[in-house]
Amino acid sequence: GAGVSQSPSNKVTEKGKDVELRCDPISGHTALYWYRQRLGQGLEFLIYFQGNSAPDKSGLPSDRFSAERTGESVSTLTIQRTQQEDSAVYLCASSPGGANTIYFGEGSWLTVV
Amino acid sequence: TQLLEQSPQFLSIQEGENLTVYCNSSSVFSSLQWYRQEPGEGPVLLVTVVTGGEVKKLKRLTFQFGDARKDSSLHITAAQPGDTGLYLCAGRRPGGTSYGKLTFGQGTILTVHP
Numbered sequence: 354g355a356g357v358s359q360s361p362s363n364k365v366t367e368k369g370k371d372v373e374l375r376c377d378p379i380s381g382h383t384a385l386y387w388y389r390q391r392l393g394q395g396l397e398f399l400i401y402f403q404g405n406s407a408p409d410k411s412g413l414p415s416d417r418f419s420a421e422r423t424g425e426s427v428s429t430l431t432i433q434r435t436q437q438e439d440s441a442v443y444l445c446a447s448s449p450g451g452a453n454t455i456y457f458g459e460g461s462w463l464t465v466v
Numbered sequence: 467t468q469l470l471e472q473s474p475q476f477l478s479i480q481e482g483e484n485l486t487v488y489c490n491s492s493s494v495f496s497s498l499q500w501y502r503q504e505p506g507e508g509p510v511l512l513v514t515v516v517t518g519g520e521v522k523k524l525k526r527l528t529f530q531f532g533d534a535r536k537d538s539s540l541h542i543t544a545a546q547p548g549d550t551g552l553y554l555c556a557g558r559r560p561g562g563t564s565y566g567k568l569t570f571g572q573g574t575i576l577t578v579h580p
Contacts, residue, residue, distance in 0.1 A: 357508070386566045395472070395554055395570035396509070409564055444508050448566050453497070455566040457508025 355379070357458035359445050365464045366435055374430045374461045378447030385428050386446045386455060387420060396444060402428060403450065435465045469493055470557055472571030480579050482544050487553055487574045490537045495557035498531055498538045499568065503552040512540075545578045552576075 358377040366372050378385050387399040398412040402422045413419070417435075422428040432439055442460040471490045479485055489498070497516045501509035513522050515531035515538060522529045528541040538555055552575050556568040 384564070384566055386564075388570075393572075395470075395572045396556070396568070398567050398569070401564045401567055403564075409567060446508070446566060453514055453565060454511055455568075457510070459507050 357445055357447050357456055359443075359458040359461050361461055362459065363462045363464075365466060368437060368465055369434055371431065371433045372435055372463060374432075374443050374445075374463070376428045376430070376445030376447075376458060378426065378428070378445070379456055380426075381449065382447035382456075383425060383450040384448045384455070385422060386448075387428070387430050388444045388446065388457075389414075390442045390444055390460070392441070399430070399443075432463075435463075437465050439463060440465045469569045470555055470571035472555055472574055474574060475572065476575050476577075478577045478579070479545055481546060483578075485542050485545055485576070487540045487555075487576075488537070489539065489555035489557075489571050491557065492536065493557075494535050494560060495569075496535070496560045498535070498555060498557045500529055500538070500540050501554040501556060503554060503573075509552075509554055542576075545576075547578045547580050550576055550578050 360375045385402040388396040390396045400420050401409040404425050405422050417433045420430045444460045446455040446457045448455040473488050499514045500512045503509040513529045518533045518535045520531045526543045530539045552573045554573045555571040
């Protein structure tokens with residue numbers, strides 16, 4: 354597709370389980386970002402990838418959160434031992450390197466029960 | 467601590483009215499962006515302002531960046547129901563190496579009634 358694609362679009366999981374969220378960026382975009390949006394809130398930066406490297410992980414809230422990117426393409430955000438406060442929409446965005454505009458996917462809505 | 471304070475948080479108006487949304491900070495930003503987000507979708511960029519005092523117009527939308535690059539406003543003239551959505555401001559801190567690392571305000575939910 355032409356845009357940023359995220360899966361799953363919705364995920365309900367039990368507290369304590371691990372979840373993986375996937376992002377397919379726009380083809381050729383070297384920069385990839387993960388953000389979290391809690392209900393009624395703005396977006397919180399989580400992590401930034403340039404190629405397969407993550408020069409900025411400063412927004413990851415705890416060591417339960419990790420992310421990787423392979424082939425300068427797909428990225429996976431993993432949340433271990435999920436907690437109820439992890440419930441949010443997780444948004445992925447990508448951009449060409451050095452560009453001012455980033456393009457967001459539709460997000461993965463995570464609910465931890 | 468919210469670096470970007472957006473106000474009002476909710477705005478409910480009638481079609482044809484004018485409105486202004488404010489985005490304020492005590493910090494300087496190298497640029498500031500405004501996004502619009504509809505339910506179930508990601509934010510979509512409306513505009514980027516870079517220079518202090520800059521004013522940009524996009525049809526019925528007017529965006530302004532404060533002289534000190536600490537605040538911004540979005541003004542909509544003659545609002546229409548299609549303007550309904552969540553409006554977000556987002557700033558890029560000076561010296562950052564990542565263009566996409568943004569600090570977002572908490573958003574303004576705008577509802578325009580026919």
